[in-house]
Amino acid sequence: MTAAGDPGGAEGGGATPRERADHEAVERANQAFYDAVEAGDLEVLGELLLDGEQGESVSVVHPGWPVLRGRGHVLRSYALIMANTDYMQFFLTDVEIAMADGTAIVTCSENILSGGPAQEDGSAGELVGGLVVATNVFRRTPEGWRLWSHHGSPVLSDGPDEEDEGTGTGGGYPQGPDESA
C-alpha cells in the first residue's frame, strides 16, 4: 500500500514482508527505550540512542521541560529522573508507527505510574499516575533502530467543549481538542 520510501503506516494490507519486519523492529526499539527507563538502566538507554557524530543531534523533551540536545545532556537528564524516582512503570497504548527512508516516527500514549524516593522514615514514596503523549523518532543504523528524538508532553485536557477556556498552561494555545467540531 505504501512504497518503501513513503511515509505511512506499515500495517496496511499491502505491506511487504520487509515493511512488516521494520514495523516490528521499530516497535521493539520503542518498547526497549521505555523498558530501559523503567529499569533505571542508563547503560542500556545509552545504547538505544544514536551514537558517534550523530549523537550530538539527539534531542529530548521531557514533559514540561525545555529541549535537551546531545547524548550527554539527554543521559544526564535521565540520570536525574532515575535518581528521583524509585519506581516508574510505563503502560504504552495507542502506539502508531509511520516510516520513510530509514526514519520511523512512533506516536504513543505513556500511561505512567511513578513513585519518588522512600521517605526518611522508611516508608515508600508517593505513587503518582500520569498520562503523557510522546513522539519518538528512530533512525535505522547497522546496529538496529536507534532513538533520534523523543518528545513527551503531559495531556492536560482531553475533553471537548473547552475551546472557550482561552489559554491556560498550554503556552498560549486554546486547551483541549474538540473532535466534534
Next chain:
Amino acid sequence: MTAAGDPGGAEGGGATPRERADHEAVERANQAFYDAVEAGDLEVLGELLLDGEQGESVSVVHPGWPVLRGRGHVLRSYALIMANTDYMQFFLTDVEIAMADGTAIVTCSENILSGGPAQEDGSAGELVGGLVVATNVFRRTPEGWRLWSHHGSPVLSDGPDEEDEGTGTGGGYPQGPDESA
C-alpha cells in the same frame, strides 16, 4: 563534517553547499508553518503538510493535547485554534535542525503571544504570553519540505534545583531540568 545520509546539524564547518541549501530550505518551511498559523491561513497550512497517501501519517500534538493523526484531524484542530484566537504571534528562538536521508528534525522554542476573540462589549480579548517547545519533523518532497510531525508542549519549569519536587503536571516525571547536576 556530516555525511549526507547521517543525522547531524548542517551548520558544521564542513557542510556541503547542498547541506547548507537543505538547512535553509527546512528553516524556511518551518517558518512558513508558523506564519500560516499566525495568519490563520488554513489553506496555506494544508499545503505545508504531507499530502496524498502520506497525509494519513501526519501527526500533531498541540500543547497539552493528545495525539492527532491524519491531515483531516490536524487541519480541523487548527481551524478550532484559529477560530478561538483573534491574535497569535510566534517568535521562534533556539532553532536547531538535524537532517538525515530526506528527513529533518527542527527543535525550537515558540514564544507565543495570543489573544482570544473580542468580548461581547467589543473590547479585545485577553492577551496571553506563553513558552512552548516544539519538535517538528519535515520530509523532502518534489514540492519542497513538508511537515510530517509537529509536537509542541508547554514549558512548565525551566529552573534547576526542583528535582525534589516529585511529580506534578508532568504526567509522572520529576519537574524541571537540572543542568548543574
